[in-house]
Amino acid sequence: MGLGAGLPAMKRRFLAVAVAAGLILVGACGGGDGGGSGGGGGGDSLTVGVLLPGGGASRFGQFDKPLIEKKLKELCADCPAANVAATPDPAVQQQQFEAMITRGVDVIILAAVDPQLMRPSVEAAHRAGIPVVAYDRLAQGPISGYVTFDGAEVGRLQGEGLLTAMGSKADGGQIVMMNGATTDPNAGWFKEGALAVLKGKVTIGKSYDTVNWRPENAYTNMTGAIAALGAENIDGVLSANDAMAGAVASALHAAKVRPLPPITGQDADLTAVRRIVKGDQYMTVYKPFKRATDATVEMAVALGRGEEVGAIATGNVDSPTTKDIPAVLLPSVSVTVGNIGDTLVKDGMYTVEQICTPALRSACDRAGLT
Structure with a gap:
């Protein structure tokens, strides 16, 4: 689109x-x-x-x-x-x-x-x-006027990040796409940008348009994808935003999947940044x-x-x-565990203290967030 x-x-x-x-x-x-x-x-x-x-x-x-x-x-x-x-x-x-x-x-x-x-x-x-x-x-x-972030670029960043995280499985692996609401024109924009990167490289086992972007709907959809495809056959999840990424991670945890496959996101929510540090989410898109x-x-x-x-x-x-x-x-910025300090912390979006809870202290040390 x-x-x-x-x-x-x-x-x-x-x-x-x-x-x-x-x-x-x-x-x-x-x-x-x-x-x-x-x-x-x-x-x-x-x-x-x-x-x-x-x-x-x-x-x-x-x-x-x-x-x-x-x-x-x-x-x-x-x-x-x-x-x-x-x-x-x-x-x-x-x-x-x-x-x-x-x-x-x-x-x-x-x-x-x-x-x-x-x-x-x-x-x-x-x-x-x-x-x-x-x-x-x-x-x-x-x-009369419109301001937004380039949605196609957001989708491309998510797709590229997912392929990088999938490693060797980026060639022929199977993913789940957790897209946004069809009532939101940005959702289709994000999806198009992601597909431009993913098509021909991975198999899309399940693709969902998430009603109202609600995490509970994403949780239900991800639970369904796990049942239909088998957790062991899901090599990555393209989640269009961080709230849904959290629901995806919760559904995978509920299915006792360890380790989690790479999951994308968007919005740089604090909880998502903490998941990235922990290893439960691979990347987010920072606007x-x-x-x-x-x-x-x-x-x-x-x-x-x-x-x-x-x-x-x-x-x-x-x-x-x-x-x-x-x-x-x-434009937007892709954020992974390696550049949280140079992006979100540097821009004053969060402090290291906000990100690094006591439970994440050792993971933050490994990520250079001190």
């Missing part, structure tokens, strides 16, 4: 639901009262709404949220502290989005749980004169989130002020509904 291929209402009754679900709007620049005028932009009252598909211990809660808050404050020193709504439930996120329209925000940053489901809401925002910046996942509808959040906030503030974003964008992408969306596509 290429950049544009296969990517997958303003009613007040939604407001109470959204508030109950945790909707908070990011107050905007200047000394206004925080209420936007629906696409008015400019002036000293720029209100930005932010919606993320996860919070708390998720990558979006740990990294994206504070980085968005920080950049908004940098670009608008008089703004109140940023507050960001986060939910993994697509229906709740749709309600939150529509409440933002009712409130009359000036611009919305949207990392969609279900990019296709959000199309009517994005269209409603467009009719209300509210630009929408898609973050991480390209929602359908008239999106330097600050570059992405900075570009996203820059786009949002510019659009909210009625300015163009051509100088921020590095190119254009298409969705099934919208052509030539100004976009920023960023």
